[in-house]
Amino acid sequence: MAKSEENSIEEHKEEIERELEFSAGYRWQHWIRAISIVVLIGTGFYIAVPFISPVQTAQPDNFLYALFRSWHIIFGFILTYVIFYKSFMFLYGQKYQMERDAIKDVFNIKIWKKQIGYYLLVSKHPKLSGVYNPIQFMAYAGFYVMMFFLILTGFILYVHVYHDGLGGFLYSPMRYFEVAFGGLAMVREIHHIAMWGVILFIVGHIYMAIYNAVFGKEGAIDAIFSGMKWHKKH
Amino acid sequence: MVLNGIDESYDTLHNKFKDRIEYLENLPKIDEKRPIEDVIKESGFGRRDFLKWAGAITAMLSLPSTFTPLMADAIKVADRLPIIWLHMAECTGCTESLLRSANPTIDSLIFDHISLEYQETIMTAAGWQAEENLENAMKKYKDRYILMVEGGIPSADTEHYLTIGGHGKTGKATAQEASENAAVIFAIGTCSAFGGVQAASPNPSNAVSLSEVTDRTVINVPGCPPSEKNIVGTLMHYLLYGTLPALDVYNRPKWAYRLRIHDLCERRGHFDAGEFVEQFGDEGAKDGYCLYKVGCKGPYTFNNCSKQKFNQGTSWPVQAGFGCMGCSEPDFWDTMGTVNEPLSDKLYNTTFGGMGADATADRIGLTLLTATAVGIAGHAAISAYKNPKE
Incomplete structure (x- = not known):
């Protein structure tokens, strides 16, 4: 750490403090979700x-497409689990009160x-009740709507590949939902379109994370790794 | 070895079928025709062929082979059930599928043999006489006749687009009237089952399926056309059981439409192996690779084509090297995208003065992604120059 920076932390020690923003469970589910996606x-x-084909050999044991599908399904189940876990925690988790506070x-x-003004560089950042600002909260809500569409359409496609057990x-x-969506082809398309929604969300999400790390001065990006964030002492 | 319990349950079913056949046998014949055995024999089929056919139908309906003689008996009494076959907005392809074969099959002979009280394509009557036949049949066999309907039904303020006969009745009115007093109703082909091609966007005649114009239960036998086996099989099923078959979510008989084309496909191994035909006529096509990348819609389509095949069991589209079009699915014309391209190349009607033509989900996604990236770059640059307020 450079000398000047060290001094500046010393200088501010009386004014700022480290606070737990995200619990360990929160951070784990975030990163498992990110990798799965x-x-x-x-x-x-x-x-x-x-878009790629395996090298043809005399031995018919190279099931590339089946392999891709397997990994897709394995990570699909992992993602489903963390989405359900996080949704439950959002609603009932004690440590997630700071998320529910953001609804207000x-x-x-x-x-x-004020929040829109902040991003348009014309007004100050508003004082928030929870951990998310309203734009952020709505983006996350939209993300979860897409996630639930992806999980539902994913399961519809799954039951037609694996007919036993959970399938x-x-x-x-x-099959009831399949009819509601208008047939298996439509299910597949909705699955595809919702994925594009998730891609757009991720791009915006990463940009805002970096933006807040650069301008926010609260160590916002740290919070998703260490769980800790800097706050002004109140 | 079969378990005792299962054996007994089949015995019950066997007796039930026997009773049903006896019951039908005692019904008066609709009109005095020669017995079907004679007709089949004269057409050049031996008893062996006939039993082979009966065995095939038995297997198709998932019954054990001990039911084969029963099936043969059932066909003999098929002329006791009056059938009314209506044509709505359609191409007659379903009727043709049954009748127009190079060599008549036993299926088509049976179709000739059963008592078609009214069938526009093959009846002799015309004009007022035809109208009268229909009216009489509906009155005489009230609550007894089997109704088979082919074709979509124009509705709403374009209902009159289909107007038939001297009375100027619309197709919808005829279909509703006939449905009311039918013993059982079959929608033959995708048009009457789901609306089909004429119900495709923008659906100028507001064509709908038969099930949308009647409150009665309609059994859908979709396909464009459905194979003759699925039509005759549905009929034989009703003949034997006297009840409706087990139906899937789209009211299709489960014995025929339970699994996807994909599940029963002979090229499925190549699909899982990632071996695909890239374009028609390439090496992969010669080696019988999977047709997914040249637009096969088998993964989204429920039917038994690979088992029953067409043209006297000669072949079916995928065997012939052409992907499934998804013709037995609702709204397949709109939902399945371009015929010879995979579903992800489906075009969306985003015109924007021509700019949005040829827009696939991926292209729209990429455009939005680019716009997002440009927006982010702009916002980041301005923010770096003029920091946000603290």
């Missing part, structure tokens, strides 16, 4: 249009104005 997007594009700001037009158990209810 990346794997799922990659394998998903292959499943839609298989969504209905506050003044905070909306057999979910077969009848999933």
Whole structure:
């Protein structure tokens, strides 16, 4: 650490403190989710249009497409689990009160104005009730809507590949949703379109994370690794 | 070895079928025709062929082979059930699928033999006489006749686009009237099952499926056309059981439409191996690789084509090297995208003055992604120059 920076932390020690923002469970689920999404997007594009072919050999044991599909399904289940875990925690988790607190700001037009103004560089950052600002909260809400669409359409596609076990158990209810979506082809398209929604979300999400790290001065990006964030002492 | 329990349950079913056949046998014949055995024999089929056919139908309906003689008996009494076959907005392809074969099959002979009280394509009557036949049949065999409907039904303010006969009745009115007093209703082909091609966007005649114009249960036998086996099989199933078959979510008989084309496909191994035909006529095509990348819609389509095949069991599209079009699915014309391209190349109607033509989900996604990236770059640059307020 450079000398001047050390001094500056010393200088501010009386004014700022480190606070736990994200619990360990929160951070784990975030990163498991991130990795799953990346794997799922990659394998998903292959499943839609298989863009590489294996070298043909005399031995018919190179099941490339089946392999891609396997990884897609494995990470699909992992993602489903963390999404369910996080959704449950958001609703009932004790350590997630700071997330639920953010709902209040969504209905506050003044905070909306200030937040938009902050990003347009014309007004100061509003004082928030929870950990998320209203734009952020709505983006996450949209992300979860897409996630639930992806999980549901994913399961509809799954029960037609694996007819036993869980696939057999979910077969009848999933066929009900299949009809509601307008057939298996539409299910596949909605799955594909929702994925594009997730890609757009990720780009925006990463940009805002970096933006807040650069300008926010609260160590916001640290919080998702260490869980800790810097706050002004109140 | 079969378990005792299962054996007994089949015995019950066997007796039930026997009773049903006896019951039908005692019904008066609709009109005095020669027995079907004679017709089949005269057409050049031996008893062996006939039993082979009966065995095939038995297997198709998932019944054990001990039911084969019963099936043969059932066909003999098929002329006791009056059938009314209506044509709506359609191409007659489903009727043709049954009748127009180079060598008549036993299926088509049976179709000739059963008591078609009214069938526009093959009846002799015309004009007022035809109208009268229909009216009489509906009155005489009230609550007894089997109704088979082919074709979509124009509705709403374009209902009159399909107007038939001297009374100027619309197709919808006829279909509704006939449905009311039918013993059982079969929608033959994708048009009457789901609306089909004429219900494709923008659906100028507001064509709908038969099930949308009647409150009665309609059994859908979709396909464009459905194989003759699926049509006759549905009929034989009703003949034997006297009840409706087990149906899937789209009211299709499960014995025929339970699994996807993909699940029953002979090229499935190449799919899982990642071996695909890249374009028609390439090496992969010669080696019988999977047709997924040249637009096969088998993964989204429920049917038994690979098992029953077409043209007297000669072949079916995928065997012939052409992907499935998804013709037995609802709205397949709109939902399945371009015929010879995979589903992810489906075009969306995003015109924007021509700019949005040829827009696939991936292209729209990439455009939005680019716009996002440009926006981010701009915002980041301005923010770096003029920091946000603290």
